[in-house]
Amino acid sequence: MKRKIYTLVAVLAYCLTACTKLDIPPMNVIQDKDVFTSEGGIRIYMARAYSELPLEDFRYSQTRGLNFFWIISPPSANTGEALSRDLGSSTTETFNPAYWELGYRLIREMNYFMQTLPQYAKNFQDADVKHWLGEARFIRAVTYMALVKRYGGVPIVDKVLQYPDQKPEELKIPRASEEAVYDFIAADLDYAYNNMQATSVSGRANKYTAAAFKSRAMVYAGSIAKYNQVTLFDGSQQRLCGIPATKANTYFKAAYDAALLLEGKYSLYKKAWAAGDKQAQMQNYINMFFDAGSPENILIKGYHYPESVHGYDAYNVPRQLMGGNGYSAEVNPTLNFVEMFDGLPKNPDGTIQTLDASGKYIMYNNTMDLFANAEPRLRATVIVPGDEFKKEKIEIYRGIYTGDATNGISRLLPDGSTSNYPTANIVASPNGNQTPYKLPDGTLRNPAGKSGVFTADGTCAISGFTVRKYLVPDKPTAEVLENRADQTWIEMRYAEVLLNRAEAAYELYAAGQTGANYLQDAFNAVNQIRDRAGANLLATTADLNSINIVRNERRKELAFENKTWWDLKRWRIIDKEQNGTLYRVLMPFYVAQTGKYFFDARTDERNNRYTFDTRWYYQQIPADQISKSQNLVQNLGY
Numbered sequence: 040m041k042r043k044i045y046t047l048v049a050v051l052a053y054c055l056t057a058c059t060k061l062d063i064p065p066m067n068v069i070q071d072k073d074v075f076t077s078e079g080g081i082r083i084y085m086a087r088a089y090s091e092l093p094l095e096d097f098r099y100s101q102t103r104g105l106n107f108f109w110i111i112s113p114p115s116a117n118t119g120e121a122l123s124r125d126l127g128s129s130t131t132e133t134f135n136p137a138y139w140e141l142g143y144r145l146i147r148e149m150n151y152f153m154q155t156l157p158q159y160a161k162n163f164q165d166a167d168v169k170h171w172l173g174e175a176r177f178i179r180a181v182t183y184m185a186l187v188k189r190y191g192g193v194p195i196v197d198k199v200l201q202y203p204d205q206k207p208e209e210l211k212i213p214r215a216s217e218e219a220v221y222d223f224i225a226a227d228l229d230y231a232y233n234n235m236q237a238t239s240v241s242g243r244a245n246k247y248t249a250a251a252f253k254s255r256a257m258v259y260a261g262s263i264a265k266y267n268q269v270t271l272f273d274g275s276q277q278r279l280c281g282i283p284a285t286k287a288n289t290y291f292k293a294a295y296d297a298a299l300l301l302e303g304k305y306s307l308y309k310k311a312w313a314a315g316d317k318q319a320q321m322q323n324y325i326n327m328f329f330d331a332g333s334p335e336n337i338l339i340k341g342y343h344y345p346e347s348v349h350g351y352d353a354y355n356v357p358r359q360l361m362g363g364n365g366y367s368a369e370v371n372p373t374l375n376f377v378e379m380f381d382g383l384p385k386n387p388d389g390t391i392q393t394l395d396a397s398g399k400y401i402m403y404n405n406t407m408d409l410f411a412n413a414e415p416r417l418r419a420t421v422i423v424p425g426d427e428f429k430k431e432k433i434e435i436y437r438g439i440y441t442g443d444a445t446n447g448i449s450r451l452l453p454d455g456s457t458s459n460y461p462t463a464n465i466v467a468s469p470n471g472n473q474t475p476y477k478l479p480d481g482t483l484r485n486p487a488g489k490s491g492v493f494t495a496d497g498t499c500a501i502s503g504f505t506v507r508k509y510l511v512p513d514k515p516t517a518e519v520l521e522n523r524a525d526q527t528w529i530e531m532r533y534a535e536v537l538l539n540r541a542e543a544a545y546e547l548y549a550a551g552q553t554g555a556n557y558l559q560d561a562f563n564a565v566n567q568i569r570d571r572a573g574a575n576l577l578a579t580t581a582d583l584n585s586i587n588i589v590r591n592e593r594r595k596e597l598a599f600e601n602k603t604w605w606d607l608k609r610w611r612i613i614d615k616e617q618n619g620t621l622y623r624v625l626m627p628f629y630v631a632q633t634g635k636y637f638f639d640a641r642t643d644e645r646n647n648r649y650t651f652d653t654r655w656y657y658q659q660i661p662a663d664q665i666s667k668s669q670n671l672v673q674n675l676g677y
Contacts, residue, residue, distance in 0.1 A: 075159035081171060084152060088178050089243060091145045093138060093185035095601040096340050096528035097349040097509075101132045113354075113370050118603040118613070119622060119649075120594075121370045121506065124497025127647035129617050131655040138189060139661050142182050143196065149179040150199045166236065173234035177244045177252070180227035184256050187220040188605060189658040190674065191271065191280035195223050213670035214273065218282045221260040225293060228253040232300070241331070242341050247304050251337045251531050253297035254539040261290035261546060262609040269656050273672050280657050280674060288550050291543040295557075298540035301337075305533040307571045308335040317415045320573035324419035328509055329526060335533045342525040350521030352514055357422060357433045357505045358471065358498050359489035362519030368490065370599065371502035372421045374623040374640060379595050380417040381574045383410070391625065393638045399447030400637035406436065406627050409638060415573035420598055422505045424488075424627045429512060434488025435500045436627035436636070438467035439476050444632045451639055457621065457646045465628075469495035478631050492626060501645070503625035503638075508599045534571075535602070537564045538593045545589050558583065565592050572596070608656055617651040652676075 074080040100112050116123035117130060132138075152175045160168045186193045194212040215223075231249035239245035264287035271280035282290075310330065311323040327333055342348055353362055354369040361367035374391065377383070384392040384401075391409075395401050403409055406425035410418065422428055424435035440448065442464030451465075452458055460467070466476050468486040470493050475483035491499025511526055541564035548557035562580045569576055569592065577583055590610065594603055607613035621642040628637055654676030665671050 071155055071159075075156055076162050078163070078167075081156075084148075085171070085174060085243070088145060088148055088152075088175075091141065091148075092178060092181055092340075093142060093145075094340055094528070094530050096530065097342075097351045097524070097526075099601055101130065101604070111369070114601045114604050115370055115372075115506075115599050118607055119373060119616060119620070120376050120598055120603055121372050122502045122622060122624070122643060122647075123369055123371065124501060125369070127645065129649040129651045131652070132189070132658060138185060139664055142186050145182050146179055146196055147199060149175045149182075150197065154199055169234040170236045173231040173246070173249070174244055176227040177231040177235070177249050180224045180231070180249075180256070181252060183220055183224050183227075184252070184259075187217060187224070188259060188609070190660055191657050192217040192220055192278075194671075195220060197223075211668040211670045213668075214279050214672060216278050216282075217263065217280055218260075218278070218286060221256060221263075221282070221290070224256050225253060228256065228297075237304075242339055244338060247301050248338050248531065250297045250300040251533075251536050254294045254301075254536055254543075255531070257290045257294035257297060258539045258543050259605070259609050261287050261294060261543065262611075264290060265546070266609070266611040267656070268611065269653065269675065271657070271672070271675055279672060288547060288552055291546045291550075292552070294539055295543040295547065295555075298536050298543065301533065301536050305337060305536070306334045307533060307537075307567060308333045309571055312571060317573055320571075321415035321419045324416055324572065325507070325512060328529065329511070331527070333532075336529055337531040337533060337536070338529075340528040340530055342527065344523060344525040347525065348522050349524050351509060351526065352511055352519050352524045353521040355506050355510060356519055357428065357435075357490040357500065359434065360429060360431065360516060360519065361498070362516055362523075364519075364521050365498070366521065367498045368500055368505050370506040371500055372504040372506060372598075373502055373643075374504075374625045376594075376598065377417065377421060377423075377504060377625070379591055380414045382413040382417070391638075391640055393625075393640050394450070395447075397447065399449060400639070402444075402447075402630070402633065402635040402637055404635060406636050406638075414575075416595065418507070420506070420508045420595075422507045424500075424503060424625075426507075428507065428510070429514075433490055433505070435490050435492065435503060435505075436488045436629055437492045437503070437639075438465045438628055439484065439486050440464060440628045440630045440637075441466055441476075442632075444630050448630070448637060452641060455642065457642055459644065467494050469493055471496060471499075476631070478634075484629065501624070502622075502643070503627060506599055529600075534568060534596050537567055538589070538596060540564050541568075541589050542586070542593070545583070545586055549586065561589060565589060568592055568596055611656065614651040614653050614656075617649040620649045621646065622649065 074084055099114065101114055101117060111125040113121065113123055115121040116126040153172055156168065156171060192214045195215045196212060200210050228249045232246045235246040235249060237246055260282060264282040264284055267281045269280060270278060273279055308327040309323060311319055311326055313319040327335060353364050353366045356367050358367040378389060378391055386392050393401060410423045418426060422433050426433050451460055466486045473485040473487060476486050478484055487493055492501060492503065493499045509526060541561040544557040544561035548561065558580050562577060562583050565583065566576050593606060597603065607616065623640060624643050626639045626641065628639065630637065657674040659677035660671060660673055665673055
């Protein structure tokens, strides 16, 4: 490639926030003609770009970064979806430089591609050139989306900047408005949709992928316009953070229209689904995440052992199935999350019912009895106490109750108590090395199940649940290692597009917009999701009487897919949900006298409190970038 490009890279590492060092072989190894004169060269260039795409997949951690191998603080432990032994309070992303530096490097690579390919266009079919240019616009748009959802307005760089041909002052590009960045993303995705082909190889985008991502980006922008309360202006009174409320419906309409483009092109996965068959519906939902031929997959990120791997299984299997690395149960769904699902016995306030009318614990012969009528999607997402996984019963209980149960058992602790359980009448275990307890019939039983809950060991089901979604159901224990997992990550699937459509439609309906029957459309989209999930269908549009119904459906459907964190932020509700919040857990107990079980619903026994700092709605721009250019304005509170 041209030598001035390498000079540009070296200089702008110090004077420009929008470009960083580019790791490309030297001039005597590869030049433009080596890349842009063959399809093979184009494939290699784009393959690298896709590998750098900022997707928050199995290897994403808010406290570590993208593509960090050892995930000790899963994103779901920051959203109320789950608890983790390694995260005991609210936090925010702490690796900002990675996104800024890597993002602008990738943007530069795409700008260079778009400027250079036309010079070699005669070597290819016109349709292929148009597709590749659209693909580059798609990658640039997704990269800007990663930036704008973190920082608000960022510098828009739409061409390769040249040094020394341009003055240093021209290279210090100021932040654009948040609105302008979303508009730039929309324009790139429109170009991609209009120029890309309808099909593509696995792991790469096509025109409908661009439309799907536009539906995501625009519903984000609409939410910021409608719900954001944090604003930041630069010296010229340009709004860097926040979007005028008057633009909300414009963005929601754009999201809705983009989602419509995928209708008939993709569909919800229902290969093993059968009406009225909860077991089939559960298995269908499980299979969806492992079927390479799923009609629901819009964009995936593939892994393949041994050259590209992650550690999802090793970190998240129930403790009794952990592999040789000794990790397990990093993600433990909260009771708050589980209570969102249909089919559980519930109190009038929507919380799970564990007490009878007299205030005594309800007794069960088996722990699974409580979940007998649970929505299939729940059990496909969460391993509940006593469930089967890898043909093994997953033992999850907190301890053995040894007191008298003749007249029932009253609450162990007052409602809302943050105290530890009393030691009288309860036998527990601090870890997996348990001393068996002799029951009245003379048999021996471990105080806690093989997967916990243990009182002093975090490698257990600390919430009473462990995650099932994405765990390979037949992976041998010998392969449950942090360097061995290679299941595919699904970054965009049709269910999300339907949910984008439902949310945008309901927002347009609530705003009194005309042009379509938006309420009916939102109703239909939500029911498509609920039908596949085995949930109770909404009977009429009157049942869809709040945006929260759409939002809760989204939280259930996309749980543990690293989407909820951004949803809670764009809706501007996470600070309210995490206002000194203690998340709830469900502790099963075995009753020695009766051989039955009861469940105690309570706050997290570790008493970890979550509080979200409102400045986290916008991340800190890396200090080293601010020091390079006085044209960059820092976000509030940093």
